[in-house]
Amino acid sequence: MPTAKLTKRAIDALVPPETKHLILWDSEVKGFGLRIMASGLKTFVVQYRNAEGTKRRMNLGRFGVLTVDQARDLAKLKLAEVIVGEDPADKVRQDRKGMTVAEMCDWYLVEARAGNILGRKNLPIKESSLGMDESRIRTHIAPLLGNRIVKHLKIADIEQMQTDVKNGKTAKPRTGGRGGMATGGPGVAGRCVGTLQAIIGHAKHKGLLETHPTEGARKLASKKKTRRLSIAEIEMLGKAIAYAKAIGENPVALGVLRTLLLTGYRRQEGQAMRRSWLHAERGYVAFPDTKGGAQIRAIGPAAVRGLEDQTEIAGNPHLFPSAVGNGPYTAVSDCLRRVCNLAGIKGVTPHTLRHTFGSVAGDLGFSELTIRAMLGHASQNVTQDYVHIDEALKLAVRRTSDEIERLLALGAAKLETMRHAA
16 A cells, blocks of 8 residues: 655645545554545545454545644544544444434433423423424424434534524424414424423433533523403404304304303313313312313303303213314314404414403402412412412402403394394
């Protein structure tokens, strides 16, 4: 094999061989060389024998990306590792076998669903939370970072993913069937960062990583949702609900919508309620699991009347049953959008209805402490030390629910007046 001092001039003068490749070895550092392919590609290499006497050769980098001096210094470092008994090529090979982002996310979902990863209050992570995590992984995280080795990630990689999601790089149109479209945006982007950082943190805690490679990545601040329906908008919604019912809107969907308005329950709580959870005579719903854990939540007579009017389907335990299977109805957001279009109201989500319930309670003079308990916030267990659910909470919920029902009825009456006038 040819030997000469490797210099830029010497390498530039090399002519590609007619054979597969040729290696020119450096005369200054034994084991350091440059391989030139028949295609003209030039790559620095280092060759050595490891502690077991096995000959190894590894690439250092392409000529042009590395200068000759940089490559020679890198070769010296690799050969120094050999002297102390290490095998640089094997270390690279192990690095390549490192877990990718997609693999680590799969590991997390399997372990979390088995109850082996603990979340809030040192309890197993809820399936509802894991479902949202999985959606972010499949829709945003995996397409952008799935093939990257986790331990090689940098803070900039995480923040770039966040920027890409915010700018809609992973947005996808509705593909048919259940579920909506992936739109991206700042809120989703920040939650994706939170999800991935938590997964990497769990992996470090479980010994899969020595360090958290992206600790310190900055997450976009979430914009607090403050939209509420005004008094006039609640009336307009009542009018639109009455009209939607008259033109054949799904009565189950309208039932969920009214329930969310009259209770302030979260969308998933309202949609998934079971008949066995409702204790109408005692004025509460016993949720076995919510965002804040198992809770007893007061419910007013106005909401109870709507629930008791719902048609029961044999074999389906839900107050708002799906037309297919034995699960709950899940498309209230679509119904809300249609009703709001009829009313000419914009920017309304199921959370807006929840915020409206709390705001109306505030308009009626109830304290923030009481309103938090009415809404079932995570700190409700603390709140209930001061507010008795069988007295103050029931009164607050009933008065708030009655006021919203009154406003909805005013809107419906306006529709009736228009019909008679016509």
